[in-house]
Amino acid sequence: MTLLSETRSTVFHRILNREYFVYYALILVIVFFAIVLADTAFLSTPNFMNIIRQTTPITVMAVGMTFALAVGHIDLSVGSVVALSALVCSLLVDVVPWPFAVFAGLCAGMLVGLINGVLTEWLKVSSLLITLGSMGVISGVARVITNLESIPVTNDTFTFVFGSGSLGPISVMFIWTLLALVLGWVFLSKTRFGSHLLAVGGNPTASRALGINVVKVKITAMVIAGGAAAMAGMLYAGRLHGARYSLGEADLLTVIAAVAIGGTSLFGGRASVAGAVVGSWLMGVINNGLILWGFSTNEQIIARGLILIVAVAIGVKEDRK
């Protein structure tokens, strides 16, 4: 073990590593709210299941965003893709068999991701700017095609599967969360594809020199981010029995804060799917606690912003290395 002393890592360094920060933060926040909200139902299984139900769309988006960030991109259009795909799916679900509507919704999201990815590579500009633009275009389109009206969904199978249903005490949302966690984790950490994503984010020049198709990998990451956002849109439509142009509008900050606090670098090369999922739970618990405490959405927005800044502050030292 003497050999290890040659390197800069110490046990201390590992424990205070930002990979673990989010777990400590979640426990701390739960303990904090359990104390100040002792006279409420905060610390109860139904409330936690409720938090999961509320948070799952964020969780799914966060997992997708992790893939975009892994390659060094960011996708600001996720919130607008939520609305677009929820609307596409809701407009179709009572017309065609529901799996087709779901497929169409997913395709809409992946198509946006593909366009984002291709434009970013083709114009050689930051994905930040491209997706800022596509966010504007898509949310405008969502308003125009629906005339600012809500689209109701009456198909019970669809609403059950995509968020409203539960199996005994377990909401289907919980199953979707687990699915996002397992799929995201396996693909990012266990497969060659995930390894290439992180390599491209860590050092694109070296990746290219070693024969990795950097352009393809980066575009694929954006398609995954778009697909995940579309999935989140479906879950909103199922849970709320309908879709509206404003769905997902306020989610961007929450998603980025959740992913960043979970230990994913905002500059590529380092990503944690489990961290993103736990980060989304942290956001959900804070929202829930603040509401039970009597605060409004305004305070929730402040909390989200603060968390993003804390996450960036923790991460920045390591990213500079």
Next chain:
Amino acid sequence: MTAEYHVPDTALEVREIHKSFGGVQALKGVSFSILKGEVVGLLGDNGAGKSTLVRCISGVHPQDSGEIIINGQEVDIKSPQDARDQGIETVFQDLAVIPNFDVSKNLFLNREILSSNPVLKFFGWLDHKEMNRQSEIALKRLNSRIPSFSEEIKNLSGGQRQAVSIARAVNWGADIVIMDEPTAALGVEQAAQVNNLIKLISSQGIAVLLISHNIQHVMEVCHRAVVLRHGRAAANVRIDDITPDDLVGLITGAKRAA
């Protein structure tokens, strides 16, 4: 030791390589060859075209005209992958490692070992255990002292990182290894380690093209030196036949090749 390198087989030959960037003619017809197990130093002042030539051979950008011949056959190298497929591995001037990856992930990047289970293999499931095992063997073969295989590369020293880059290059049974200033960023002792590595891989029959500004290193590890000046091969000399001062003269243009 010295007797070994007189194998008459040519590993790599370049003929009349031309390359321009807009108006700049970086290479104006460069020709030379490297034998198997030979270490050839590629020398020249800043901007002489050394890195440009390396990038042509390693597939980063193709040459405008000229031929690259490997084992007697002309090859078409259009991408880094083509070069790797031809048995050419490159250790680039700027350390080409992934900072957040550990040693074995870096060694096996884009050459990953997949799970033997056919279903998992289909999904590209990595066999980390096997890759760690083989990494250990590869680095032992090069006598390099790497503290831990699970350590992220960014926590290693420059010399250790360079050892990983070189191990990656030779681990794949490469016939030709190109190194662009592998010791430029290193201290005295670490540079000496890299030089020993170069001698070691050359003794295993691998041809090495070494770019260096360090005359002492070139005199120590190279069998031959090719000097580039203004995009042309100004000299091609055996190290045994030249003094360090004359070599410097060839690089600066103060002396002309006989």
